[in-house]
Amino acid sequence: MNTEQARQDLSERGVTLLKGAVPPLLIDALREAVAANRAAGRPKSRQVLYTHGKAPADRPPLTALMDQWLSPFLYEGPGSTRAVADALRPQAAALLGEPGVLFQDLLLIKREGHKAFPWHQDFGYWPVDRPMGVVLWVPLQPSDGASGALRFAAGSHRLGPRPVVDLHDGNPQQVGADLAFDPDAWPSFAPTYEAGDVVAFTPTTFHASPAMRRPGERAAWSCIFLSPRARWSHANAPNHPLCKIVADGAPVTELPHA
Template identity: 35%
Template sequence: MTDDLAARGFVRLGPLLAGADLEAVRAAADRTLARAPQGPHGAIRHDAWRREPALEAAVARVAAWARALLGVPAVRLFQDHVICKPPGTPGEVAWHQDYGYWPLASPRGLTVWVALDDADEANGCLRYAPGSHHLGERRPADFVAGAHQPDRPDLPPLDPREAPAPPEAALARAGEALAHDPLVWHTSGPNASTRVRRAWSISLVLPDARWDPGHAPHPYVASLRPTPGAPLDPSQFPVFPPSSPESQPER
């Protein structure tokens, strides 16, 4: 699995949630989404784990997989979001790299994406460009209206026609997880089916991650006003396992 992540930029992890755990996470996702506005590519709610104990409880399991995949003793939770594409959602989530939207100095980490419903091409599953993470950082675009990404003429544009390999649809059963590199190119299509497509996406970074507020206009930049180069505060961005030395505040 680690080899796939390194070579292809994404990997199918298999079942992460089942039974009552999956139901609890779905119910938590629905509660957070109830207050989220519906956009052309569905509804999205950031920082869901801070509001919902069922999500907070599941983070440790996600983090354990992330540690194993990255081959590191500890990881730090950076952010999560819950995404819902109801039937008939017309828009796609445009091709992007996650790191383009992180106000952090380095892309070291990964995103774990957990399907809360069966996801396939009809209801807008993820699609990846295998190997694209090897091409480095690309110019970010405002794929969410009003995101106001900084103009980065120094970076080459992300043109999916330049992908090193044809895109692959990442089908997932409800409760199954995928993991992807913060630089891999990915997208998801409209939901043309009669089935809802919900997902929980969790991004984890290395414990020594540092802020770079100029890298992306993230909501944390406005709310936390981080100092460039400062470490992330473990009381807000917890380290897993909590007993690890990396969970102590850095200077």
């Protein structure tokens, strides 16, 4: 698929698949980052992000859903994903139509028994004022529904921003909020991925990840580039850790190394 087609796909369906877009060398680098962070015992994210309130007491940690290192591009040395993120800047810029601001990235491990991620949009978890950006999700092994690979409700980005959900049960975090999202109202896009494929989607495209039902584990990496026209907005995700760091209302900028 050429860039223009991919952009059009992203605009019309909110998601596009770029087959083999990440070369094997970079996939190897990401696998090495996983191994390095595991060997170094780097702390994983412990809790689902409740951007609009406190986590209910009965909720298990995020590790019931997956293992996650948050923003490893900020790490120094082994385990850092910055080089790979930098290598993907041109592709992100081509999809956005402008140079993107690297906002955050995630190394994601799903092991056998890890539960499903319900349908959600990503935008509501970000302290950003507008859903202008692109998420790139890259499997590090062949992945399908049985191994919890992402699936999408194609075209659902046209709903615009909807309430942010509790990733443990799929219900809105804000009491009484109307999610009004029916995954079967949209065509399903659930590719079978090879290592090195990139699925790119907008911040408001609903997506989900089934439970991991294969033995062993599978890894993926995702990174988010924002439009430079976006601004930090604490109100959009008041509990996001970045709200303690970034100035509300300021244009989004890249963060320095940790």
